[in-house]
Structure formats: C-alpha cells, structure tokens
Amino acid sequence: MKLPIHAVITGITVVLASCSSPSIEHTGNGKDTTGGAPVETKAPNSDYKPAFAGQTRIAGVHTTTPYEGTILSDGLEGPWGITALPDGRLLITEKKGDLRIATVSGQLSAPITGIPAVNPAGQGGLLGIRVDPDFSTNRMVYWVFSDPLPEGNLTAVAKGKLSADEKTIEGATVIYRATPAYKGTLHYGGRIVFDKNGNILISTGERSDLETRPQAQQLNSALGKVLRITKEGKPVDGNPFAGQADKRPEIYSYGHRNVQGLAFNPETGDLWETEFGPRGGDEVNRIEPGKNYGWPTITYGIEYAGPKVGEGIQQKAGLEQPVYYWDPVISPSGITFYSGNGIAEWKNNLFISSLSGMHIDRLVIKDNKVVGEERLLATEDQRFRDIAEGKDGILYAITDNGRLYSIHKK
Numbered sequence: 001m002k003l004p005i006h007a008v009i010t011g012i013t014v015v016l017a018s019c020s021s022p023s024i025e026h027t028g029n030g031k032d033t034t035g036g037a038p039v040e041t042k043a044p045n046s047d048y049k050p051a052f053a054g055q056t057r058i059a060g061v062h063t064t065t066p067y068e069g070t071i072l073s074d075g076l077e078g079p080w081g082i083t084a085l086p087d088g089r090l091l092i093t094e095k096k097g098d099l100r101i102a103t104v105s106g107q108l109s110a111p112i113t114g115i116p117a118v119n120p121a122g123q124g125g126l127l128g129i130r131v132d133p134d135f136s137t138n139r140m141v142y143w144v145f146s147d148p149l150p151e152g153n154l155t156a157v158a159k160g161k162l163s164a165d166e167k168t169i170e171g172a173t174v175i176y177r178a179t180p181a182y183k184g185t186l187h188y189g190g191r192i193v194f195d196k197n198g199n200i201l202i203s204t205g206e207r208s209d210l211e212t213r214p215q216a217q218q219l220n221s222a223l224g225k226v227l228r229i230t231k232e233g234k235p236v237d238g239n240p241f242a243g244q245a246d247k248r249p250e251i252y253s254y255g256h257r258n259v260q261g262l263a264f265n266p267e268t269g270d271l272w273e274t275e276f277g278p279r280g281g282d283e284v285n286r287i288e289p290g291k292n293y294g295w296p297t298i299t300y301g302i303e304y305a306g307p308k309v310g311e312g313i314q315q316k317a318g319l320e321q322p323v324y325y326w327d328p329v330i331s332p333s334g335i336t337f338y339s340g341n342g343i344a345e346w347k348n349n350l351f352i353s354s355l356s357g358m359h360i361d362r363l364v365i366k367d368n369k370v371v372g373e374e375r376l377l378a379t380e381d382q383r384f385r386d387i388a389e390g391k392d393g394i395l396y397a398i399t400d401n402g403r404l405y406s407i408h409k410k
C-alpha cells in the first residue's frame with residue numbers, strides 16, 4: 001500500500017492526514033473513482049476471471065478529508081465484537097468469554113459477570129454482540145458464542161439483562177443453537193444484527209472441514225447460513241423456507257463459508273455480509289432472502305493446499321455472485337456502513353475490518369456495485385477484528401492484540 005501518509009506520531013495518536021497523490025484524481029466528494037490504481041498489487045492465486053467488470057480490484061480512491069486513527073486503549077484481551085450503547089459508550093466482547101464496557105475515551109470496565117461458558121479454542125469464544133433496540137427501557141443484551149456441548153461445539157445465541165450497576169448479566173438464556181454440533185473449533189460465523197422490525201440476523205460458518213462443508217448447501221442444517229430469528233430465538237414468520245419439509249424455517253440465505261460481517265445498508269435497507277473465502281475468494285455479498293450464495297459449488301478461491309475447490313467453477317446459474325471479491329484474501333471480519341456526518345465523503349460507504357490484510361477496508365458503493373476501494377490505518381500493523389459506528393458518528397475498531405481505535409476527522 002502506497003498511501004502517502006504523514007505518519008506523525010503524537011503521543012498515541014497516529015495522524016493519517018490524507019495528501020494528494022499524483023496517480024489519483026479526486027474531487028473531494030469521494031465518488032470520483034477515475035484514475036486510481038487498484039489498492040491490491042499482489043498477484044492473485046488463480047487465473048479465475050470475474051463475472052463482471054469491477055467485481056475485484058476496483059479503482060483505488062483516496063479520502064481527501066484529513067482524518068486520524070487514535071488508539072483509545074490497548075488493554076483489551078482478544079476483543080471480537082463491538083457495538084454502541086444508547087448513551088454512546090461501547091460494549092465489547094473478548095474472545096475468551098468476557099464482556100466489557102468502554103467509554104469513548106478508552107476507559108474499560110471490569111469484566112461483566114454472568115456470561116455462560118464459551119469454548120474459546122480455535123476460532124470460537126464470545127463473539128458478536130448487540131443490544132436490544134429497546135435497550136433503554138429493557139437493558140437486554142444479545143450475543144453469539146461457541147457453545148461447548150458434549151456432542152461438539154456450535155454457534156449459539158444468548159440474551160440477558162445488564163444489571164443496573166452494570167456489573168453482571170442477569171438471567172442469561174440461550175435462545176438459539178445452530179445445529180448440528182461438530183467436534184471442531186473453526187468457522188463459527190458469529191455476527192449478529194437487529195433488523196428494523198426488531199428481529200435478529202445471525203451468521204454461521206460451515207465448520208471448515210470437508211466433512212461439514214457440504215452442509216452450507218443443505219437446507220436441513222444451520223451451518224453456512226444467515227439465519228433470521230426473533231428475540232425469543234424462533235424462526236421469523238415469512239422466512240423463505242418456512243413450512244417446507246426438511247428445510248429449516250430459520251434460514252434466511254445459504255451457501256456461505258464463514259460469515260463474520262453483517263450490516264444493513266442505511267441508504268437502501270439491504271442486508272450486506274462479508275465472508276472468508278479459502279485461498280483467494282473473500283467475498284462481499286448483498287443478501288436477499290432464500291438465495292444461494294454458492295459455497296462450495298462456486299468460489300473465486302482455491303484450497304489452501306493449492307488444488308481447485310470442487311469442479312473449480314466460479315459462476316453457475318441459480319447461484320448468486322458476490323458483489324465484490326478479494327484475491328489474495330484480506331480476511332474480512334466485522335463490517336459497518338458509515339452513516340455519520342463527520343466525514344461527508346464516507347457517507348454510506350462500507351467499512352470492513354481486515355485481519356490478514358491488516359487494515360480497514362473502505363468500499364465506495366453505488367447502485368449496489370463497488371466503485372472504489374481504499375485501505376485505512378494500514379501502517380498500524382494490526383489485525384482489525386470488528387468495526388462499529390458510535391452514537392457520535394465516529395468509527396470505532398478493535399484489533400486482535402487488544403487495541404480500541406477511534407477513526408475520526410482530524
């Protein structure tokens with residue numbers, strides 16, 4: 001990445017003032033994508049061709065508003081999920097099983113007790129987190145975790161009430177288990193978002209192994225899916241496979257590998273997701289109910305060991321194409337759309353926390369297509385795990401080695 005960053009380090013604030021680049025034209029509205037070289041310069045893993053122009057390696061864009069990333073805290077331990085409370089503070093999960101509240105100045109609470117045990121091995125742990133849309137009156141919190149059952153592990157959803165003194169979760173109850181359980185510790189998915197009707201969307205994974213991978217295509221399994229459930233953990237009336245024999249009524253979409261990003265586009269109301277591909281083939285998808293997103297039948301990635309996946313095809317009738325894909329992978333974890341006013345050119349852009357890519361990916365979207373890409377905070381050398389917009393319209397991001405960042409106008 002060749003961002004001409006003035007890496008002025010002032011205390012713990014890393015200033016990322018944007019500056020002009022001779023290779024990039026920009027008008028200041030963030031939508032001029034002409035002339036920017038794609039941000040990815042490494043060779044792809046395969047010679048697979050995209051289904052349409054702009055599906056990968058789109059033109060690079062460059063934020064013109066001066067912004068900075070500030071390390072608010074480095075005292076978290078393996079943070080995984082972050083969301084804003086109505087009062088503006090942040091609720092953060094730690095993979096090992098703890099929940100904390102952070103102020104926007106980075107002060108961390110002690111771990112909040114009352115969270116049932118998680119299996120933190122591998123990719124499991126205490127994962128995605130959201131609060132009830134009516135949290136201000138009911139103080140309910142919802143989270144996703146890897147549930148250690150005798151027959152194996154699975155992705156589960158629980159809820160409980162944050163006590164008045166904020167020290168404990170009261171009455172924690174598991175409301176949904178994405179069966180079947182499996183004795184593995186990979187590909188749990190793990191994000192959660194509320195829709196405008198107060199229902200819950202959950203992402204799962206196909207548990208990684210060849211043995212479970214086909215279940216992403218099977219409608220009698222909750223693995224490799226986006227699921228839509230009520231606050232009580234029941235399938236939502238009107239879900240696409242409700243009432244159909246041998247199909248799970250909680251399924252919303254299928255054919256997913258490992259979905260760690262879920263967010264609603266504030267401009268269109270559509271649900272978007274990101275998922276990890278194999279070697280190459282990380283994806284951004286716009287989710288429509290009942291549709292098949294292809295894994296493992298089609299993919300722009302190859303197996304880690306090198307061979308093609310299945311028949312080695314990338315497109316097939318009846319299977320949805322990703323809006324965008326990356327090869328090599330960036331490992332897209334949590335995502336958020338930006339609806340704040342602080343940096344006008346970011347409005348309705350999709351921000352993706354990238355683990356192996358070690359940056360925040362910014363995608364400019366127009367008419368449901370990606371029209372520009374930028375890498376933010378790439379000099380921080382951090383695996384970004386999740387990103388959320390605060391009540392103050394500022395972006396907050398967490399990293400695997402325990403940092404909490406704010407990303408804001410300078």
Ligand SMILES: [Ca+2]
Pocket residue numbers: 255283293294295298299320321322
């Ligand atoms: Ca796909």
